[in-house]
Amino acid sequence: MTTPTDAAISITALRKTFGATTALDGLDLRVAPGEVHGFLGPNGSGKTTTIRVLLGLLRPDAGEVRMLGGDPWRDAVALHRRLTYVPGDVTLWPGITGGEVIDLLGRMHGGIDRRRRDELLEQFDLDPRKKARTYSKGNRQKVALVAALASDAELLLLDEPTAGLDPLMEAVFQRCIHDLKQQGRTVLLSSHILAEVEALCDRVSIIRLGRTVESGTLGELRHLTRTSIAVETAEPPQGIDALPGVHDLFVEDHHARFDVDTAELDAVVRRLAPLGVRSMTSTPPTLEELFLRHYGDEQSNGRKVVGS
Amino acid sequence: MTGTFGLLRFLLRRERLGLPWWLLGATLLVLIQSTQSQSLYGTPQALARLRDTIGANTAVIAMSGPTELLSALGGEIVFEIFAYVAIVVALMNMFLVGRHTRADEESGRAELIRSARVGRHAPLVAALALAGLADVAVGALVFAVSAGTGLPLAGSVLFGAAVTGLGWVFATLTAVAVQVFENTRAAYGAVALVLGAAYVFRAIGDVGDGAVSWASPIGWGQRTLPYADDRWWPLLLPLLTAALLGAAAVGLLAHRDFGAGLVPPRPGRATASRWLRDPYALAWRLQRGTLIGWTAGLVLLGVAYGSLGDSMEQYVRENPQIADFLPGGADDVVNSYLAVTAGMAALLASAFGVASLLRVRGEESSGRAERVLAMPVSRLTWLAAQLSVPVLGSAVMLIAFGLGEGVAYGMTVSDAGQVPRLIGVTLTYLPAVWLVIAVAALAIGWVPQPAAIVAWVVIAYCVVVTMFAESFDLPDWAQWPSPFTHIPRVPLADFAVSPLLVTVLVAAVGVAAGYAGLRRRDVGT
Structure with a gap:
């Protein structure tokens, strides 16, 4: 469908080891411009490592990684102007308020749309005057989400962004991603929440032990189940x-x-x-079934999985 | 209270690597002071001369303690070292209690513990028991070192008991502070404030008629007058205070929610101020409080040292043994003294610089570095922002010290010209400070995991070389690697610009090499 050159993200045979641990073992990932791509995998399968390679924080050991037509390691600064990132475990500076963090991140990104920021604060029901040390996990997550969603980045890297949110906020989040999709922005969404992925994503990649085991549209994947x-x-x-x-x-x-x-x-x-x-x-077939088949070692030994 | 004993064992295990260092520090202070004083003032004549000099010197009394202590050799040791031991022990108690109560609550660790079969009061009581035991250990060690170096037994017991009592006061005070404030930083701030006030009150009292000293826990300890008068009843004051504070902490705990304080946190800014817009502003904003604290501390230290400058000549004339500790000997006492104090200020500025730069590692391991580096911010900009605080901050600190010393010394000798002179003197040591910071940068770039250890070992080495080279007769080769060895020891030695330029150049190369390492390694490991 998409050739590597015009893909928003194109990863081929990516390997990354930390000492004796192999985090990524030949991972492949293609994300086309304008698509919301679900990135699924159990804990420790390498989702976060992949995103941190895309951010140029980690240097790949082998394989090819291209993002928005650049090299994430070499062209980090230029690429970061065009993307925004929400981590799964948001840590903030304890003595600074949420509002200050959002403004600071926005300014470092090259300006912040004040109206959009206030709108998001209201939608996510976040008090920006609290010091970061007093925020709960969910509220820290909201700070990072507001900062990311208020930017006009063309690519969003979201690493389990809703892990600490309640169902109401989850709905707000889904609405926001839906709007981004309408605007033609590209989203890489790593998630455990299968309902979220089914609701939002055009295509899905499933990884396990640092390797891609399935990739395709939800329809294509259902075909295999x-x-x-x-x-x-x-x-x-x-x-x-x-x-x-x-x-x-x-x-x-x-x-x-x-x-x-x-x-x-x-x-x-x-x-x-x-x-x-x-x-x-x-x-x-639900995504969940697919998920369990790939992750539950016992189950997948019993039933042969088609494909991969 | 269920589970207190189990928790205490757990706390002892968590502290097994840190606590011994505090105990060692307090013990070494007493050991060094005891051996040094005994060799300097071992004869009644020497002690009498010291009494005459110091008895009239307000600055020395304000920094040390009541002159009543000077009637015995052991008392002289208590006079000189008690306030410093008190600071070490008070801080030890503050961290021991704070870390295992409020800090655990903030991080959520306490929630895990409290959800188990553990009573509401168990964590607090266990932390207090831990601190109380540590204080008994410190007291026992102080006794052992004092008696072991030949001081009278009864006085040594009293000395140790006074230290233990002071520790209990600060342990229970911290226990109250962590109930009142909902974050550890604020609680530590309150305890540190009381500690500072305790030092100031006893200074005012000791210089005056002694009445104000009774408002200070440090004063209570000193006024047991170990060896000089061996008074036991002032020990009741810390015992009573600790009992009251401990009861108050337990009572307050029952009146607050888990995770909350009695003082609700003030809401902060909803939007960032105009200047908080890049990694530089962030680095300075995060370290603003630390910078102000260190700068104020160095001004005060400068004032303290400066006020002693003029009396040094007389002091050394009457106690000629002191001259062995001065690099210039007895010939140029004041300038030797000023050179030594400037060197100490530079070492403190280096410690600040290293602590400040090592925050880079904290930012990395906490994931906050990632937050900034995922923005259009290069690693060069990020490192430069983190470096700007120690590099410029250390200069500010040296200026602050020179200013304080210059003003105080200038007033005693009626010469306003001492202010610019001593600022210049102190700033001469800045290149060496920068080189120490550069070594830390190099370590962060290439060996991030042990970077903190590397940097603090370098500092410890520089302290030994700078402060004790003369006393220990260190050979030249052992002194050569310290950047402080290569700085002209102004005002004793003549100023020379080339060693300073070379040092700055080496520091710049070190930083550049550190950046080269940071640029090619993974961030956040």
Whole structure:
């Protein structure tokens, strides 16, 4: 779809080790301009390391990293003018108020839109007059979010930005990202919250142990997973077990429950139709299921994952 | 109170690396003073001469203690060292209690502990028990060192007990302060203020008729008059005060919420002031308080030393042994003295500079460096901003010291010209300070993990070389690496510009090399 040169972020075979620990082990990531890209992975899988490489804070050991047409390590300052960043664990200077931090960061970025800033403060319900040491985790997070969202950066690197927010604030955040998408800005959103990713992201990359295991649109990824089917037929449902891609079949009288690889769904439905379908519910695969399959070592050993 | 004992064991474990250094520091102060005083004033005649000189010198009394102590050799030791031991012990107690109460509450560690089967009062009581035990240890060590160096037993017990009592006062005072203020910084500020007031009150009292000294915990300790008069009853004052303060702390704890103080925090600015716009402004803003504190301290130290300058000549004439400690011997006493004090000011400025620059590491490990470096800010700008505070701040500090010393000394000799002269003298040592800071920058660039250790070892080495080279007869090669060795020891020696330029040049190379290291390494490790 996108060639490396016009991608907002293009990472190929990135490796980074810290002493004996391998944090990134050949990671690939492509983010097209204007897309909101979900970046999923369990704790310690290398999401934060990847973002810190993109920020030019860490020097890659091997692999190629391009961002907005530049080299994140060499062209850090020029690139930082065009991006903004929200870390997952926001630490601030304890003796300085939230309002001061937002202004300082905004000015370092080249100016701050006062109206937008005040709007965001109100939306996120943040008191800017409190010293940073008295903020809770969620409030520190809001300080960083307001500072980032008030800037006019074309690329946003968000590292689990909503980890400390309550559901109400989560909704505010999603609205803000939605607006950014309308404006054609690019967002790399690392997150654990799958509902958030499903609601916001165009494409998703899943990493595990420093390596990319899946990447694609949500639709494409769903294709690789299973759909749960519960069906009641006029004739007893027989012969389903012989179909490829059917798992965990449970039959009782005229009822059948099973999971089917989404790629084989069509063949299964064709086989069911002649039996006289009285009712059928199908549960689409959730991202969560996909997630668990890649992360839960035990589960993924049992069921073979398609792709990757 | 459930869980107090378990917590105390845990606290002892957390302190096992830090606490011994405090104990060692207090012990060494007494040990050095005891051996030095015994060799200087070991005879009754020497002691009598000292009494005559010092008994009339207001400045010395204001810095040390009541002259009643000078009737015995042991008392002379208490006179000279007690106030310093008091400061060390008070700070030790402040940090011990503050760290394990309010600081833990602020970081959220205490929440974890309190959620376990631990009573509401257990953390406070455990912290007080820890400090109380540490104070007993300090008292025992002071006794051991005093008695061990040949001082009378009864006086040594009293000396040790006075130190322990003072420690208990400051432990319980800190316990109250951490209930009142909702952050550790403010609590420490309040305790430090009381400590400063205690020092000033006893100074005023000791210079006058002694009445005001009774308002000071330091005064209580000194006025037990160990060795001189061995009075035991003033020990009741710290005991009573500590009991009252401890009870107050426990009572206040029950009247506040977890994490809150009795004084609510004042709201700050909603928007940043106009000048807070770049990493430089941020660095200065963050260190504003520290800078003001150090500068004020150095002005006061300058005044203290300056006021003694004129009497040095008489003092050394009457106590000729002192001359061995002065680089110029007995010939040029005042200038030797001024050179030594300027060197001490420079060492203090170096300590400030290193502490200030090492904040770079704190910024990195806390993730705050990341916040700035993710902005369009180059590593060069970031480092330069962090360097600007120690580099310029150390100059401010030396000027402050020179100003204080110049004003005080100028007044005693009626010569306003001493002000610019002594500012010039003190500033001569600035290149050496910068070189020490440059070494810290080099360490931060290339060996970030042990950078703090490297930098403080360098400082300790410079202190030994600068202060004790004469006493220890250090060989030249052992002194050569210290930048202070290469600075002309004005006003004793003649001023020369080339060693200063060379030192500045070496410092600049060091900083550049440090930047080269920082530029190529990962940030935040």
